Each structure stands twice: as C-alpha cells, then as structure tokens.
Amino acid sequence: MEEQKAIKIHQLTVAYDAKPVLWNASVTFKKGKLTAIVGPNGAGKSTLLKTILDFIKPVTGQIEYFVGKQSSEYKEIKNHIAYVPQNSTVDWDFPATVLDVVLMGRYGHLGWFKRPRKKDKDIAKEMLAKVGMTTFFNRQISQLSGGQRQRVFLARALAQEADIYILDEPLAGVDMKTERIIMDLLKELTKENKTVIVVHHDLQTVEAYFDEVVFINQEVLNNGPVSSTFTKGNIDETYRQDRNLGEEEGE
Amino acid sequence: MMWNQMTLLFNDYTFQIVALGTGFLGFLSGVIGTYATLKKESLLGDALSHSALPGIGIGFLIIQSKELVGLLIGATISGLVATAIIQLMSKKSSVKFDSALSLVLSSFFGLGLVIMTHIQGRPNAQQAGLDSFIFGQASAMLVRDVRLIAIIGMIILLIVIVFWKEFKLFSFDPDFGRTLGFSGKFIEFIMSTVIVLTIILGLESVGVILVSALLIGPSVAARQWSNKLGIVLPLAGAIGFISGILGTIISSVGNRIPTGPSIVVVLSIFVIGSLFFSPERGIIAKRSTYKKQRKYFRKQIELLEEEHEK
Numbered sequence: 001m002e003e004q005k006a007i008k009i010h011q012l013t014v015a016y017d018a019k020p021v022l023w024n025a026s027v028t029f030k031k032g033k034l035t036a037i038v039g040p041n042g043a044g045k046s047t048l049l050k051t052i053l054d055f056i057k058p059v060t061g062q063i064e065y066f067v068g069k070q071s072s073e074y075k076e077i078k079n080h081i082a083y084v085p086q087n088s089t090v091d092w093d094f095p096a097t098v099l100d101v102v103l104m105g106r107y108g109h110l111g112w113f114k115r116p117r118k119k120d121k122d123i124a125k126e127m128l129a130k131v132g133m134t135t136f137f138n139r140q141i142s143q144l145s146g147g148q149r150q151r152v153f154l155a156r157a158l159a160q161e162a163d164i165y166i167l168d169e170p171l172a173g174v175d176m177k178t179e180r181i182i183m184d185l186l187k188e189l190t191k192e193n194k195t196v197i198v199v200h201h202d203l204q205t206v207e208a209y210f211d212e213v214v215f216i217n218q219e220v221l222n223n224g225p226v227s228s229t230f231t232k233g234n235i236d237e238t239y240r241q242d243r244n245l246g247e248e249e250g251e
Numbered sequence: 252m253m254w255n256q257m258t259l260l261f262n263d264y265t266f267q268i269v270a271l272g273t274g275f276l277g278f279l280s281g282v283i284g285t286y287a288t289l290k291k292e293s294l295l296g297d298a299l300s301h302s303a304l305p306g307i308g309i310g311f312l313i314i315q316s317k318e319l320v321g322l323l324i325g326a327t328i329s330g331l332v333a334t335a336i337i338q339l340m341s342k343k344s345s346v347k348f349d350s351a352l353s354l355v356l357s358s359f360f361g362l363g364l365v366i367m368t369h370i371q372g373r374p375n376a377q378q379a380g381l382d383s384f385i386f387g388q389a390s391a392m393l394v395r396d397v398r399l400i401a402i403i404g405m406i407i408l409l410i411v412i413v414f415w416k417e418f419k420l421f422s423f424d425p426d427f428g429r430t431l432g433f434s435g436k437f438i439e440f441i442m443s444t445v446i447v448l449t450i451i452l453g454l455e456s457v458g459v460i461l462v463s464a465l466l467i468g469p470s471v472a473a474r475q476w477s478n479k480l481g482i483v484l485p486l487a488g489a490i491g492f493i494s495g496i497l498g499t500i501i502s503s504v505g506n507r508i509p510t511g512p513s514i515v516v517v518l519s520i521f522v523i524g525s526l527f528f529s530p531e532r533g534i535i536a537k538r539s540t541y542k543k544q545r546k547y548f549r550k551q552i553e554l555l556e557e558e559h560e561k
Contacts, residue, residue: 108431
C-alpha cells in the first residue's frame with residue numbers, strides 16, 4: 001500500500017523579526033504514523049508546530065493538509081487537528097475542574113455560543129477513562145501532579161476526535177506511568193490511521209516509541225523511518241552543528 | 252440615634268440612587284474583574300484607569316460641561332492611548348513591561364493632575380466637583396448616570412452570559428482556543444472592551460486611582476471560596492455589590508468622605524478575611540492541615556521506631 005500524506009510542508013521559512021528560526025524546511029508527515037520531531041533547544045521545533053497550527057505566518061513556503069484525499073487549507077480542516085500545548089503554558093490555579101478542561105476539547109465541534117450537552121460530557125468522561133483519570137473528573141486542576149496535568153491535556157485533545165494530533169513535548173517532566181499511558185494511546189491512534197506528530201526531547205526513547213523521525217536544527221536535516229534514519233551520524237549532525245543560517249541574507 | 256440616622260439615610264432618595272449605582276457597579280466590576288485577574292491583566296486595568304484622568308480634563312475643556320458621557324469618552328480615549336503606548340514600548344523598545352507600565356501610568360496621571368489644576372483655577376463655576384474623579388464621589392451621581400451604568404452594565408452581563416464558554420476557554424488557554432477555530436482576535440477584543448467599559452463606568456464613583464481595586468479585590472476574595480468559575484464569578488459580583496453599598500453608606504454618613512476609598516476599605520476587609528478564613532485555600536486552614544500532617548508523620552515515625560525496638 002502506498003503511504004499517504006497527512007501534512008506536506010514545502011520550503012518553509014519562518015522568522016521572528018529579522019532572525020530566521022526555520023530555514024527552507026521541507027518535510028512530509030505520513031498519515032497513520034507516529035512521528036517524532038527532534039533537535040536541540042532553539043532548533044525551531046515548537047516554531048514548526050506553531051506554523052502548522054497557523055499561529056505564525058511563514059515568510060515563504062506552503063503547508064498542505066490532507067484530511068480527505070485532497071489537500072486543504074488550514075481553515076478548512078481546523079477541527080480535524082488536535083493540539084496539545086506544553087502544559088506549563090497555562091495557569092493551573094484557574095478555577096476549573098478536570099472535566100471542565102477536557103470538555104474544552106468539544107468546544108470546536110459545538111461552535112459559537114452552544115453549551116456542551118450530555119453527549120459531550122460522555123465523550124469527555126470516556127477520554128478521561130482512557131488516560132486513567134476517571135476518578136479525578138471533579139477534581140480542581142490545581143491539585144493535579146505534572147503527569148496528571150499532561151494526561152488531562154491529552155484527554156482534552158482526544159475529546160476533539162481529530163485526525164491529526166500535534167503534541168509539544170508531552171513527556172517532559174512526567175512520571176513513568178503517565179509516559180506509558182500517553183505513548184500507548186498515541187500508538188492506538190495510529191492504528192486507527194490517525195496521524196500523530198510529537199516534539200520529543202528524549203533521544204533514548206525515539207526507537208522504542210516512534211515510527212518516523214524528523215531531525216531539525218533550523219533546517220530539516222533528515223527525515224524518514226526511525227529504523228533507517230535514526231542513526232548516530234544523523235544525530236551527531238543535528239546536535240553538533242553550530243549553525244547561523246541566513247543571518248547574512250537576513251540583514 | 253445611630254439607628255435613626257440610618258433609617259433617614261435609607262429613605263433618602265439621593266442615597267437610594269447612589270447606592271443602587273455603586274452597588275451595581277461593584278457587581279459588574281466583580282464579575283468582569285474576575286476575567287481580568289484570570290487573564291493576568293489586572294495591572295493593565297490600573298494603568299488604564301490612571302491614564303483616563305487627562306482624558307476627563309480634556310473632555311471637559313472641549314464640551315465645557317460635566318456631561319458624563321462626554322467625559323467618559325475622553326477618559327476612554329486617553330486610557331486606550333496609554334495602554335497602546337505601554338504595549339508598544341514593551342514590545343518594540345528595550346523597556347520592560349513593568350517599567351513601561353509605571354512610566355506611562357504616572358506620566359498620564361501627572362498630565363491629568365496638571366489639566367485638572369488648570370481647570371480648577373478658571374473663573375467658571377461649571378468645574379466644581381470635577382476633581383471628584385480622582386478619588387470618586389458617588390454623591391455626584393445623577394439619576395441618568397445610574398441609568399447609564401445600569402444599561403451598559405446589563406449589556407456587559409449579557410455578553411458574559413452569551414460568551415460564557417468562549418470567555419472561559421480564552422482566559423484559560425488562548426492558544427488552544429485558537430486551534431479550535433474560534434477567532435482569538437475577536438474574543439480578545441470583546442473581552443478587553445468589556446473590561447475597559449467597566450473601568451470607565453467606575454471612574455465617577457470610585458475615582459481613577461482606586462477603580463482597579465474594585466476590579467481585582469472581589470475576584471481575589473471570591474476565588475478563595477470556590478474552585479468553580481460558575482461560582483467565583485457571581486460571588487465576586489456579590490462581594491463587589493456589598494462593598495459598593497457599604498462604602499456608599501460610610502461616605503454618606505461621614506462628612507466629606509470620598510466614596511472610592513470607603514468602598515476600597517470595605518472591600519479590603521473582605522479580601523483579608525477571605526485570605527485568612529476561607530476553607531482549604533485560607534492561610535489558617537492551610538496552617539492547620541500542615542500541622543495535622545506533621546503530627547501524623549511524627550506518629551508514623553514513632554510507630555516505626557516502636558516496631559524496630561521490638
């Protein structure tokens with residue numbers, strides 16, 4: 001069977017002010033695969049995610065999204081992409097329960113003004129069960145541990161019932177139990193032919209967890225199946241380089 | 252004697268009007284202020300209100316009367332200009348946000364004082380009481396001012412109800428909200444507008460210096476008592492409402508006591524009380540749980556030691 005595309009990025013350049021963060025990046029994320037994006041700090045991993053999610057407008061380049069057969073614009077398939085931000089980006093003292101937060105995953109389907117119904121609550125609870133937090137549904141979110149917060153965020157993304165899942169360092173600072181639950185669920189998603197893209201920081205676990213790997217350090221240096229691409233040579237190339245791409249051109 | 256004074260006061264038409272105005276204002280500030288504090292924008296509210304002063308003065312110089320709507324439009328414009336300058340400075344220059352904020356806040360406030368002093372020196376009787384905008388004088392409120400507060404307040408509350416889910420989403424996790432297909436810019440705009448309008452409405456009775464306390468205080472107090480936004484919000488409104496009315500009573504009974512400070516003092520009592528005495532989150536409750544825990548641990552250790560000895 002021919003491998004299908006989920007997201008195709010073509011010659012993407014992204015800059016904050018005059019400084020390029022991503023330079024001429026081209027990469028295709030395959031449908032139904034679990035892909036890790038790896039690279040050193042400041043390599044542009046999160047920037048790539050944010051550009052895919054249309055938070056940042058690229059200087060040049062295109063991103064095509066494939067939910068059905070044809071390529072679409074971001075606007076058309078917004079509801080088919082679920083995003084799990086780093087859990088440090090929100091205030092966990094916000095007055096909300098675990099169920100409140102997971103229900104937010106349903107808001108996109110509800111659209112403007114409509115309130116969540118029983119069906120949405122059922123879906124939210126189902127997803128909480130998947131991440132092993134059924135008994136926590138009525139818990140205030142400030143009382144959760146780091147790993148539990150991450151699982152709540154994952155449950156929220158699952159409640160979106162999307163086709164493409166994008167996660168920003170979901171395993172950073174979580175306990176072993178959470179790590180196992182998250183990776184099992186992500187694997188399960190790919191079995192349903194859903195696409196999972198993860199910014200990953202731990203090189204030790206890439207081979208065990210992922211199907212595909214993308215090496216990034218301002219440019220996309222290498223990408224492909226973990227079995228053939230995750231080599232010492234490629235790792236060294238990505239992490240050793242002291243690149244200052246595009247600075248001359250930028251100025 | 253005291254009782255008589257009170258009944259007299261409560262039967263007083265002017266007092267009823269003013270208390271209604273400040274009470275409603277307190278309610279509104281409590282509700283909207285909760286969003287401002289949750290979004291960590293309470294300082295911006297402070298800057299906005301202080302910077303409203305020159306706008307009030309300039310508004311008066313232009314329309315030559317104390318017509319509230321005119322003055323408040325002036326206040327809004329100068330407040331927004333100031334916040335725009337703060338944002339611009341912290342983003343585009345090397346000045347940090349907190350420095351930009353205090354710099355702009357105090358220079359606008361200074362300019363406001365200059366204009367106010369200039370107006371006071373003019374041989375026109377019209378300006379009397381204009382300086383009440385600094386500390387607030389609720390007794391200057393007219394029936395139509397209260398009506399204005401009530402109408403705009405109702406619209407604001409309606410917006411909160413209609414946008415309930417969207418406001419909650421965007422005050423918790425705006426990035427995630429945008430990925431769901433909601434227009435972040437639109438919701439942020441509505442939320443900011445609602446916050447700005449609430450501040451502006453409070454200027455006359457509470458004054459530019461203290462109006463942000465009315466915005467922050469109730470939500471801080473209310474947050475201590477509940478973990479649910481659906482309860483924190485109305486509770487903050489109730490605390491704001493009671494503070495508004497009690498503050499107005501103190502201000503009316505006393506001789507020339509400005510309303511703003513009275514309201515804020517009452518409010519502060521609520522805040523301090525909540526910080527100390529609320530269950531779970533209160534300082535006292537936390538201390539006792541901590542002590543209980545220590546006692547428990549000590550006992551566990553003792554048991555272990557006993558077992559060891561055996």
